[in-house]
Amino acid sequence: MTQPSIVTIRTPCLLLDEGKMQRNIDRMAERARSLxxxxxxxxxxxxxxxxxxxxxxxxxxxxxxxxxxxxxxxxxxxxxxxxxxxxxxxxxxxxxxxxxxxxxxxxxxxxxxxxxxxxxxxxxxxxxxxxxxxxxxxxxxxxxxxxxxxxxxxxxxxxxxxxxxxxxxxxxxxxxxxxxxxxxxxxxxxxxxxxxxxxxxxxxxxxxxxxxxxxxxxxxxxxxxxxxxxxxxxxxxxVFQDLVMAGIGVCTLDEIAISVLATVIGARPDRGQVFVDAGWMALSRDRGTRNQDVDQGYGLVCRVDGRPFDDLIIAGANQEHGVIEVRPGSDALMPDLPIGTRVRILPNHACATAAQHAEYRVLDGGTSVVETWPRFGGW
The missing domain is CATH 3.20.20.10 (Alanine racemase)
Structure with missing residues (x-):
């Protein structure tokens, strides 16, 4: 049976790279043992x-x-x-x-x-x-x-x-x-x-x-x-890591195990903006990197394979719209992101972003979804 791909599944949704997660888990377990x-x-x-x-x-x-x-x-x-x-x-x-x-x-x-x-x-x-x-x-x-x-x-x-x-x-x-x-x-x-x-x-x-x-x-x-x-x-x-942890040197960007998959739904080239279907309802309103050396907006934008674009962030977020812009002060250029393009967004705060979703779409390390794991909330 053909595995579903993140190129075709519904967006926005929460992706989990199981391999990265397991390495994070193993790293902390070893820390406790060593101490x-x-x-x-x-x-x-x-x-x-x-x-x-x-x-x-x-x-x-x-x-x-x-x-x-x-x-x-x-x-x-x-x-x-x-x-x-x-x-x-x-x-x-x-x-x-x-x-x-x-x-x-x-x-x-x-x-x-x-x-x-x-x-x-x-x-x-x-x-x-x-x-x-x-x-x-x-x-x-x-x-x-x-x-x-x-x-x-x-x-x-x-x-x-x-x-x-x-x-x-x-x-x-x-x-x-x-x-x-x-x-x-x-x-x-x-x-x-x-x-x-x-x-x-x-x-x-x-x-x-x-x-x-x-x-x-x-x-x-x-x-x-x-x-x-x-x-x-x-x-x-x-377990997941996030941009706040990366910003204070606890992890690298490549160790962040979750991301939000989004689809490009429009653009305003005159304003240097591209719009995606992941707003704060998918990303959360958390702005935990605001006071760090690098402000990641509402999240760092990556290619569909998980590689970050240069200085591309979610600069603004409405309920169901995310606004992609080049980070202020950067010399990077807005990449070509036609309508329908898939991007992945690394979260500021893993707990807050995960809380916006009912399930994890689990990746095999590439772009195939191998499992779907439910997530619960409430108090």
């Missing part, structure tokens, strides 16, 4: 059972999720060691206990006494000690407690003595996404390690258990040089 820690991959980027089976070393886990919908989907498929790495709302605890009752060891995170008391109460009501990691702020970027916060031990006691299970601490240095280069990423990784290990030591000194010390982001996981005191790494976007 002597476990790897708890974040599945929020892929939201796909087929991909999760390639990312996680065994179907049971461990893995990280960002929504309870993800936890429910993966638990239903046999993944039974999950961390829901978003601060818990008390109203969601019924879903947490239901997922745990299905046989999945789902752990949650929090950073306040109010949350801890709610989790302890839910643990007593369900006769199931819900495992919890206390979120630590290692960079001032978002949520969490500073390692020396006076509330830390009190929260630990409220969990450990209230009926829940204090499993450890976790942190995520989201600020590392604004740092470029291996040395800077190593510095951010050390900040993560220092904060998490210091918090763990405080809990242990207070007589509380802290078996898990969890850190990670893709930049810090790739930049870390010493993870003494850490038990596991978490990272997610490395």
């Amino acid at each position: 002597g820690v476990g790897l708890r991959p974040h599945l929020k980027t892929c939201k796909s059972i087929e991909i999760a089976d390639r990312v996680v070393t065994r179907r049971k886990g461990p893995a990280t999720v960002s929504t309870l919908a993800e936890a429910e989907e993966f638990a239903a498929s046999g993944f039974n060691d999950l961390l829901y790495a978003v601060g818990i709302a008390p109203q969601k605890l019924d879903r947490v206990t239901a997922i745990r009752a299905s046989g999945c060891d789902l752990a949650i995170i929090l950073d306040s006494l109010e949350q801890a008391e709610a989790v302890a109460a839910a643990s007593r009501a369900s006769d199931d000690p819900i495992p919890v990691l206390i979120e630590i702020d290692s960079d001032g970027h978002r949520a969490g407690l500073r390692p020396d916060d006076a509330q830390l031990v009190g929260i630990g006691k409220a969990l450990d003595q209230g009926g829940a299970k204090l499993r450890g601490v976790m942190t995520h240095a989201g600020g590392s996404y604004d740092a470029a280069g291996a040395d800077r990423h190593a510095e951010w990784a050390e900040r993560e390690r220092d904060a998490a290990v210091a918090a763990a030591e405080r809990l242990r000194e207070a007589g509380l258990p802290c078996p898990v010390v969890s850190v990670g982001s893709t930049p810090t996981a790739m930049g870390a040089r010493d993870l003494t005191g850490v038990t596991e790494l978490r990272a997610g976007v490395y």
Whole structure:
């Protein structure tokens, strides 16, 4: 049977180069092994059972999720060691206990006494000690407690003595996404390690258990040089990589495994513009490269075989129209792109772009589609 080609399938659609993805997966797994820690991959980027089976070393886990919908989907498929790495709302605890009752060891995170008391109460009501990691702020970027916060031990006691299970601490240095280069990423990784290990030591000194010390982001996981005191790494976007990661030196353009296939639908030569049928509904509104040295607009335009054109970007995006232009300040020329031409667009943010699509069209490394893998969303 003839395999469908990306020259003929409907557009816009999400393409996945399985070979590139697998090399990215293998690279991170080797990083964790070399650092002597476990790897708890974040599945929020892929939201796909087929991909999760390639990312996680065994179907049971461990893995990280960002929504309870993800936890429910993966638990239903046999993944039974999950961390829901978003601060818990008390109203969601019924879903947490239901997922745990299905046989999945789902752990949650929090950073306040109010949350801890709610989790302890839910643990007593369900006769199931819900495992919890206390979120630590290692960079001032978002949520969490500073390692020396006076509330830390009190929260630990409220969990450990209230009926829940204090499993450890976790942190995520989201600020590392604004740092470029291996040395800077190593510095951010050390900040993560220092904060998490210091918090763990405080809990242990207070007589509380802290078996898990969890850190990670893709930049810090790739930049870390010493993870003494850490038990596991978490990272997610490395599976696909994207233009933001390329812009800070985490990957090369050739290591980006997903792209959006689009078709040329018009042009305004007088304005130096070509239009494609992939707008922000297909690409997302993410402009994560705006403040980097190279602004990639809404995505970098490539030939149908995946090779980038010189300085050709999606400069503007309406709902269903993408506007191709030569990057401002470049000497490159607009290539000949007649109506009907297929192009591929590399994403700024793999998570955001993938979220616009219901499936992956999987490539064999060339231009033939060998499989279609479903993708889910929701919260």
